[in-house]
Amino acid sequence: MKFRAEIDVMPLKALLDPQGKTVVQNMSNVGIEGVSDVRIGKHIQLELEASSKEEAQQKVEEACEKLLHNAIMESYRFELFEGE
16 A cells, blocks of 8 residues: 655754744844744655555654654654555
8 A cells, every 4th residue: 555654853842943043033024023933844755655554654653763853853743644
């Protein structure tokens, strides 16, 4: 079966996000007011084959843990879609 995982990797809340800080500081320069916080992360789309949804979830979890995120600085979450 084919699956697609949509993965979001974000910096941990306890850590400074310099990119987000720069964006929030410059929002008023482009006419956007009222933004108090911006966090910038990465979005990853992963297509995979697995025999079941449970196996697909396990593969995505393993990819995130071993390769796609840095556990010291980032958190992740994902959604899994079947047959796409």
